[in-house]
Amino acid sequence: xxxxxxxxxxxxxxxxxxxxxxxxxxxxxxxxxxxxxxxxxxxxxxxxxxxxxxxxxxxxxxxxxxxxxxxxxxxxxxxxxxxxxxxxxxxxxxxxxxxxxxxxxxxxxxxxxxxxxxxxxxxxxxxxxxxxxxxxxxxxxxxxxxxxxxxxxxxxxxxxxxxxxxxxxxxxxxxxxxxxxxxxxxxxxxxxxxxxxxxxxxxxxxxxxxxxxxxxxxxxxxxxxxxxxxxxxxxxxxxxxxxxxxxxxxxxxxxxxxxxxxxxxxxxxxxxxxxxxxxxxxxxxxxxxxxxxxxxxxxxxxxxxxxxxxxxxxxxxxxxxxxxxxxxxxxxxxxxxxxxxxxxxxxxxxxxxxxxxxxxxxxxxxxxxxxxxxxxxxxxxxxxxxxxxxxxxxxxxxxxxxxxxxxxxxxxxxxxxxxxxxxxxxxxxxxxxxxxxxxxxxxxxxxxxxxxxxxxxxxxxxxxxxxxxxxxxxxxxxxxxxxxxxxxxxxxxxxxxxxxxxxxxxxxxxxxxxxxxxxxxxxxxxxxxxxxxxxxxxxxxxxxxxxxxxxxxxxxxxxxxxxxxxxxxxxxxxxxxxxxxxxxxxxxxxxxxxxxxxxxxxxxxxxxxxxxxxxxxxxxxxxxxxxxxxxxxxxxxxxxxxxxxxxxxxxxxxxxxxxxxxxxxxxxxxxxxxxxxxxxxxxxxxxxxxxxxxxxxxxxxxxxxxxxxxxxxxxxxxxxxx
Amino acid sequence: xxxxxxxxxxxxxxxxxxxxxxxxxxxxxxxxxxxxxxxxxxxxxxxxxxxxxxxxxxxxxxxxxxxxxxxxxxxxxxxxxxxxxxxxxxxxxxxxxxxxxxxxxxxxxxxxxxxxxxxxxxxxxxxxxxxxxxxxxxxxxxxxxx
Numbered sequence: 078x079x080x081x082x083x084x085x086x087x088x089x090x091x092x093x094x095x096x097x098x099x100x101x102x103x104x105x106x107x108x109x110x111x112x113x114x115x116x117x118x119x120x121x122x123x124x125x126x127x128x129x130x131x132x133x134x135x136x137x138x139x140x141x142x143x144x145x146x147x148x149x150x151x152x153x154x155x156x157x158x159x160x161x162x163x164x165x166x167x168x169x170x171x172x173x174x175x176x177x178x179x180x181x182x183x184x185x186x187x188x189x190x191x192x193x194x195x196x197x198x199x200x201x202x203x204x205x206x207x208x209x210x211x212x213x214x215x216x217x218x219x220x221x222x223x224x225x226x227x228x229x230x231x232x233x234x235x236x237x238x239x240x241x242x243x244x245x246x247x248x249x250x251x252x253x254x255x256x257x258x259x260x261x262x263x264x265x266x267x268x269x270x271x272x273x274x275x276x277x278x279x280x281x282x283x284x285x286x287x288x289x290x291x292x293x294x295x296x297x298x299x300x301x302x303x304x305x306x307x308x309x310x311x312x313x314x315x316x317x318x319x320x321x322x323x324x325x326x327x328x329x330x331x332x333x334x335x336x337x338x339x340x341x342x343x344x345x346x347x348x349x350x351x352x353x354x355x356x357x358x359x360x361x362x363x364x365x366x367x368x369x370x371x372x373x374x375x376x377x378x379x380x381x382x383x384x385x386x387x388x389x390x391x392x393x394x395x396x397x398x399x400x401x402x403x404x405x406x407x408x409x410x411x412x413x414x415x416x417x418x419x420x421x422x423x424x425x426x427x428x429x430x431x432x433x434x435x436x437x438x439x440x441x442x443x444x445x446x447x448x449x450x451x452x453x454x455x456x457x458x459x460x461x462x463x464x465x466x467x468x469x470x471x472x473x474x475x476x477x478x479x480x481x482x483x484x485x486x487x488x489x490x491x492x493x494x495x496x497x498x499x500x501x502x503x504x505x506x507x508x509x510x511x512x513x514x515x516x517x518x519x520x521x522x523x524x525x526x527x528x529x530x531x532x533x534x535x536x537x538x539x540x541x542x543x544x545x546x547x548x549x550x551x552x553x554x555x556x557x558x559x560x561x562x563x564x565x566x567x568x569x570x571x572x573x574x575x576x577x578x579x580x581x582x583x584x585x586x587x588x589x590x591x592x593x594x595x596x597x598x599x600x601x602x603x604x605x606x607x608x609x610x611x612x613x614x615x616x617x618x619x620x621x622x623x624x625x626x627x628x629x630x631x632x633x634x635x636x637x638x639x640x641x642x643x644x645x646x647x648x649x650x651x652x653x654x655x656x657x658x659x660x661x662x663x664x665x666x667x668x669x670x671x672x673x674x675x676x677x678x679x680x681x682x683x684x685x686x687x688x689x690x691x692x693x694x695x696x697x698x699x700x701x702x703x704x705x706x707x708x709x710x711x712x713x714x715x716x717x718x719x720x721x722x723x724x725x726x727x728x729x730x731x732x733x734x735x736x737x738x739x740x741x742x743x744x745x746x747x748x749x750x751x752x753x754x755x756x757x758x759x760x761x762x763x764x765x766x767x768x769x770x771x772x773x774x775x776x777x778x779x780x781x782x783x784x785x786x787x788x789x790x791x792x793x794x795x796x797x798x799x
Numbered sequence: 800x801x802x803x804x805x806x807x808x809x810x811x812x813x814x815x816x817x818x819x820x821x822x823x824x825x826x827x828x829x830x831x832x833x834x835x836x837x838x839x840x841x842x843x844x845x846x847x848x849x850x851x852x853x854x855x856x857x858x859x860x861x862x863x864x865x866x867x868x869x870x871x872x873x874x875x876x877x878x879x880x881x882x883x884x885x886x887x888x889x890x891x892x893x894x895x896x897x898x899x900x901x902x903x904x905x906x907x908x909x910x911x912x913x914x915x916x917x918x919x920x921x922x923x924x925x926x927x928x929x930x931x932x933x934x935x936x937x938x939x940x941x942x943x944x945x
Contacts, residue, residue, distance in 0.1 A: 600813035635919030
């Protein structure tokens with residue numbers, strides 16, 4: 078039968094019948110699609126920045142509606158957009174989930190609610206296999222064991238996946254068809270530890286497919302049965318049907334799709350054709366680079382890419398086309414020439430088994446990269462600084478674990494960084510453990526302090542160290558880490574000890590010398606006297622006078638030696654502290670002085686009740702010296718007044734001994750307390766010049782301070798604290 | 800006045816001379832036996848060494864003992880004197896230059912009867928020796944013999 082024999086009328090009639098049949102079919106298709114597609118969440122409501130996009134959404138919507146109204150003018154543009162949006166939106170609509178090997182959910186993405194009606198909490202409490210109809214369940218279990226068997230047989234490609242189409246129960250009891258793509262999740266050793274699945278609702282397409290298959294079969298039959306004209310009409314009709322279906326699908330989902338797009342609006346969405354030119358770029362590009370979407374459209378992608386990154390990017394794109402899905406970072410230039418770092422994630426787009434380009438998402442990571450670089454910079458700076466410190470340095474984390482040591486530490490202590498990093502050191506000698514723990518507690522509270530302790534080197538050599546500790550706190554004031562610098566004071570300690578010993582030896586030596594010097598002096602004095610007594614008649618007056626001078630000088634030297642011994646004893650004597658009534662001491666010393674020279678008219682004014690905590694014997698020597706001085710330096714006046722009392726200065730009791738005697742020039746006050754320093758001529762006021770040195774030593778041994786105020790001929794006041 | 804001897808343990812000839820002179824001035828006529836070091840003093844007291852076979856029948860009225868001595872020092876001599884039944888009761892006066900508290904304390908602990916620091920001034924020294932003689936040779940009731 079020749080189809081060309083059919084009359085045109087008949088052909089048109091048949092076509093019309095087929096057309097209406099399909100229209101009817103599609104209207105039936107539309108019903109459930111709309112029912113299921115009703116948006117029920119307001120997450121995507123437009124606000125702020127998104128208003129701009131909202132307008133665009135509406136605009137696009139209008140365009141789409143127009144396109145549907147005028148089916149014949151549905152062109153490439155719509156089809157292209159539809160492809161892009163579907164790619165993006167469907168990805169967002171998919172349910173992503175993971176289960177462990179015992180088939181229990183470990184994660185389910187929130188899109189489950191939209192697909193099957195369950196909340197995430199509900200689904201997490203369910204057993205995945207219970208969601209499947211019995212036929213599907215059997216298939217999935219079979220697939221699972223097959224895959225496990227393959228797995229057990231030996232190594233396989235890393236990301237092989239298996240896709241099954243299964244029928245699932247929704248919360249309302251209805252069933253949907255889902256395309257599940259499953260991949261094993263693996264641990265570092267490559268052993269499967271669970272399954273990652275992506276479930277896509279294919280109910281609509283499955284139904285549409287079934288219906289389409291039907292209608293296509295019908296059309297095919299018509300075409301087969303009818304003429305070439307019919308075949309041509311059929312082709313256009315087929316195209317029309319496909320377009321209509323696409324347009325309507327686009328319309329049905331457009332609001333939802335665009336909402337998803339808006340949600341991701343900060344990222345730039347783009348498509349490239351096989352020549353690498355932009356076929357679409359979302360308006361967000363303007364925010365990223367300053368280019369408008371129109372400026373970019375049609376341009377080769379590589380035009381915007383930093384020259385150094387072009388080749389690697391091309392490689393990456395090729396890998397993408399080969400099926401590898403990997404994020405890729407590179408530099409691009411903004412409109413104003415600024416260099417930006419972006420990260421893209423793209424995948425190829427295939428159409429009828431033919432590669433038509435790729436689509437992707439681009440994110441501005443410039444700030445993150447800069448922050449990373451800054452951080453690296455400051456880290457490097459800090460590490461260089463810590464490495465440059467010539468003393469051992471350790472950084473401890475909050476838990477007390479070692480997080481860093483510098484080279485000097487390794488050199489001094491002998492531990493390699495590998496031996497100590499990450500765990501507390503065991504170089505604390507047992508007797509220092511308690512103190513070290515206390516210091517650590519202190520380090521958690523205080524910014525900075527010094528701490529003296531001892532540490533073992535790896536070779537168990539004991540070092541005396543001074544630790545300088547400082548701590549980092551976070552913004553909430555919580556302790557983060559402590560930095561400890563070790564100063565090896567072993568040498569200093571040894572030197573101090575040597576000095577102390579040398580000092581003690583010197584003291585002992587001078588003491589012994591003083592003793593030994595006294596003996597010949599006694600001889601000189603004794604024999605001079607013997608000479609005077611036994612042979613005095615053979616000497617003239619001058620001779621006897623000389624001998625007397627020899628004796629008095631000898632005795633003066635004896636006195637000097639005794640004073641020196643006293644001074645040395647003051648330094649070496651043990652301290653026995655007790656409550657001492659200074660007023661009572663002053664009174665008894667005053668009595669003694671008056672008794673020694675009863676002819677002098679000296680008035681003592683003594684403030685009662687001066688109690689002090691100190692060594693009674695040393696304090697008496699000290700007061701004897703001060704009062705003795707006062708007594709001595711008032712010796713040239715007919716009457717004198719000597720006063721003892723105290724005042725309160727800077728919260729401390731300050732005692733004083735005041736006289737109205739000869740005084741001294743304050744210009745020499747600096748030399749006042751040195752041993753053998755004298756402020757007056759011996760002929761005016763005799764003395765060895767160790768009295769005030771003794772006073773100062775005693776006061777210092779009590780932790781006090783002594784100073785003087787005086788004026789020539791107007792008396793002197795000596796102040797002291799204990 | 801009893802004619803008991805006074806034992807002076809002293810190595811410095813000048814000091815020996817001065818001590819002798821001080822005794823003379825104080826009209827103390829007891830014989831002054833001088834031992835120039837600690838060993839000699841012990842030999843004299845116990846009839847050993849140089850003094851072997853010629854030990855004195857009578858113990859000294861008082862022993863004047865310097866601390867810094869060649870061979871056996873003063874403290875050791877004192878220890879031996881007090882450690883022997885024959886000599887433990889003899890009065891011992893420490894006559895020394897030292898004013899060190901530790902020395903003083905140790906001497907008393909070891910049983911010294913008194914402790915005199917030799918002054919530089921001979922007049923004072925002579926006075927001290929005079930009083931010493933007066934006390935130990937006249938006023939003090941000596942311990943019963945041996």
